Amino acid sequence: MGVDYVLFERLAELSTRWRPGGRSLGLGRQQFQIESPCAKLYEKTLRRFDLTGKRFDYLQEDGFYETLMRKLGFGEIESMDFSDYEGATILHDLNKPIPSDLEGRFDFILDGGTIEHVFNIPVVLENVFRMLKPGGRFVSVNCMNGWPGHGLYQFNPDLVWTFWRRTANCTVHDCRGITKLPLKGVEYHLPFPDPAGLGRRLRLKGRIPPERFYLYYEVERRPDSALQDGTLQSDYETKWADGESAGAIRPDGAIA
Secondary structure, eight states, X not given: OEEOHXXXXXXXXXXXXXXXXXXXXXXXXXXXXXXXXXXXXXHHHHHHTXXXXXXXXXXXXXXXXXXXXXXXXXXXXEEEESSSTTOOSEEOOTTSXXXXXXXXXXXXXXXXSOGGGOSOHHHHHHHHHHHXXXXXXXXXXXEEESOTTTSSOOOOHHHIIIIIIIISOOEEEEEXXXXXXXXXXXXXXXXOOXXXXXXXXXXXTTTSOSXXXXXXXXXXXXTTOOOXXXXXXXXXXXXXXXXXXXXXXXXXXXXX
């Protein structure tokens, strides 16, 4: 994808409370253009977060996003991609483990809609974790609903909490759903708490709009973060911990 208004607004907000101290990396070289349905919202967002300039000051002639990232305080962002057809500076197939010389190299990694196009998601997530420095942050926005045929996957918030909080022992600063375009002038944000904390799956029936809907999250690798063996969905872990048998059939015929 690219940096649309939704991701622009989230990056602007992040820039007010955190800046990377070292290298920044984008998964894919993202484009940045002003979306006409949201044109006025860019200016409002800049004012809301006390950012200087006008929306067009953040554009660059070739349509990519390096100027935007620099002006927001995220430094000279590098790009990783499978090929150099869009000018990526680091060539790597994210389906495969990263080379050792990329481990612990980045303070900030941005996924503006890339991993949904990569088949081997567990390897992708482990690659991102390994590339982050302790204290580094990963921001991701990918399809959750309403994007049929766009990528290989649409994602569930439980993946964020299950992998990043429990498997990787990272801090999840934000996990929410956001509509692709504001609904009737209102940006629809839906926070997603940790299902393990609730002791059950998230109840989202009737709360996800039919329009295109993103899963957005921000995580931080802590000094004590480390990948654990195995990844299990939180609600099943809760059931097993409570002594319920895995695979039990409920009265409605569904598998517990």
